[in-house]
Amino acid sequence: MGNISVKLNGSARRYEIKIGHDLLNNCSRWAQKCLSPETKKIALVSNAKVFRLYGEVVKKSFENAGLEVFVWKMGDGEKYKNLCSLEKALKFFSQNKLKRTDAAVALGGGVVGDLAGFAAAIYLRGISFLQIPTTLLAMIDSSVGGKTAVNTEFGKNLIGAFYQPNGVLIDVKTLRTLPRRELVAGFCEAVKQGAIANQKLFDQTAEFLKNYSPANFKNCFSDKKFLVELENLLAAQVRFKAEIVMQDERESVARIDGKSRKILNFGHTLAHALEKVTDYKYFKHGEAVGCGILFAAELSKKLNILDNSELKLLNDVLRRVGKLPDTSNIKIEKVFEAFAFDKKTIGESLQFILLEKIGKPVILQTGDIPKSAIEKSLETVLHR
Ligand SMILES: NC(=O)c1ccc[n+]([C@@H]2O[C@H](COP(=O)([O-])OP(=O)(O)OC[C@H]3O[C@@H](n4cnc5c(N)ncnc54)[C@H](O)[C@@H]3O)[C@@H](O)[C@H]2O)c1
Numbered sequence: 276m277g278n279i280s281v282k283l284n285g286s287a288r289r290y291e292i293k294i295g296h297d298l299l300n301n302c303s304r305w306a307q308k309c310l311s312p313e314t315k316k317i318a319l320v321s322n323a324k325v326f327r328l329y330g331e332v333v334k335k336s337f338e339n340a341g342l343e344v345f346v347w348k349m350g351d352g353e354k355y356k357n358l359c360s361l362e363k364a365l366k367f368f369s370q371n372k373l374k375r376t377d378a379a380v381a382l383g384g385g386v387v388g389d390l391a392g393f394a395a396a397i398y399l400r401g402i403s404f405l406q407i408p409t410t411l412l413a414m415i416d417s418s419v420g421g422k423t424a425v426n427t428e429f430g431k432n433l434i435g436a437f438y439q440p441n442g443v444l445i446d447v448k449t450l451r452t453l454p455r456r457e458l459v460a461g462f463c464e465a466v467k468q469g470a471i472a473n474q475k476l477f478d479q480t481a482e483f484l485k486n487y488s489p490a491n492f493k494n495c496f497s498d499k500k501f502l503v504e505l506e507n508l509l510a511a512q513v514r515f516k517a518e519i520v521m522q523d524e525r526e527s528v529a530r531i532d533g534k535s536r537k538i539l540n541f542g543h544t545l546a547h548a549l550e551k552v553t554d555y556k557y558f559k560h561g562e563a564v565g566c567g568i569l570f571a572a573e574l575s576k577k578l579n580i581l582d583n584s585e586l587k588l589l590n591d592v593l594r595r596v597g598k599l600p601d602t603s604n605i606k607i608e609k610v611f612e613a614f615a616f617d618k619k620t621i622g623e624s625l626q627f628i629l630l631e632k633i634g635k636p637v638i639l640q641t642g643d644i645p646k647s648a649i650e651k652s653l654e655t656v657l658h659r
């Protein structure tokens with residue numbers, strides 16, 4: 276069916292990311308290839324919404340393969356990615372007597388994946404873990420690279436572990452039911468990855484968005500060409516993320532070169548600040564990244580690092596992704612306060628990932644950038 280496999284040779288584990296469509300009803304065949312023959316029990320972690328859409332078919336496939344399946348549904352939304360849910364997940368694993376040889380399977384977006392992955396990492400010091408991501412963001416970003424975490428009252432993703440899964444299964448048809456704003460958010464991350472990767476991935480992403488608007492996505496799934504192009508795009512995106520992650524698995528603090536895992540944070544310095552000043556309620560994370568990309572590109576141009584034509588190109592592609600939330604009421608001084616807060620929590624100097632050209636990110640310390648350039652760029656992007 277034109278399924279694409281990406282093999283990773285990470286330092287800790289080697290695993291496969293399988294990409295295709297109509298894969299869920301046979302997912303146990305794939306799972307058994309990833310897991311040890313000793314695996315008898317599966318803890319299927321999801322939420323009510325995703326489980327209602329795709330849970331039964333996944334469960335049935337595992338059961339047909341003779342595995343015992345226990346379903347745990349967490350709350351839906353970022354606010355449930357916390358220590359309380361983690362404890363409930365671990366209790367659930369214990370109550371159902373999962374052993375070292377058993378496995379947890381995450382079925383859902385990044386929230387489910389991050390929480391289930393962390394639970395799998397620490398339950399009995401680590402059990403097998405499979406990811407079946409069902410949002411675009413989870414497919415191209417959060418399910419690749421082995422970061423797992425929960426949020427605390429002090430900030431996002433502050434407690435977690437690097438824990439690679441045993442396998443990732445991406446069925447693109449699950450995107451048919453994804454709400455438009457979630458699609459837009461995912462495509463912003465795709466544009467981000469294209470911009471820092473190379474001209475080829477950027478062009479492939481831009482071309483896909485030209486042919487298939489996220490606003491009209493749902494109607495495309497019966498088109499074979501669309502499915503092939505979507506699978507190819509996701510495979511290219513995943514390959515790029517995997518490539519970066521493999522050579523900097525733990526995001527070395529000292530590295531500031533163009534292949535550091537930190538470059539994946541292109542657009543994220545502003546995104547985190549925007550999410551914070553709006554109390555994490557106004558933006559989808561990827562939407563904030565969309566604004567962040569525009570800001571980073573604008574600032575790069577102001578500093579004479581980036582050519583105007585490339586800035587325009589980025590603006591055009593993001594326009595194809597769709598409408599981003601209105602930012603005209605966001606106060607610049609609040610954004611600066613949020614930058615300062617970010618700096619304190621990470622305990623390092625704040626860094627901006629800027630762009631010299633498509634495929635050539637550079638990491639700069641905020642101290643090396645005139646405040647007036649940051650201010651003007653914020654003004655241009657947020658209050659245009
Ligand atoms: N681990 C990493 O490297 C990494 C990277 C990026 C983001 N993240 C994390 O990912 C999380 C965000 O993930 P997300 O954007 O997937 O959000 P999410 O998991 O909250 O999912 C978004 C919404 O879509 C729903 N949904 C999921 N799949 C669906 C489908 N197929 N059809 C209909 N609805 C569906 C969910 O129930 C939810 O309401 C954040 O917590 C972020 O910190 C982690």
Ligand SMILES: [Zn+2]
Pocket residue numbers: 464543560561564
């Ligand atoms: Zn992101």
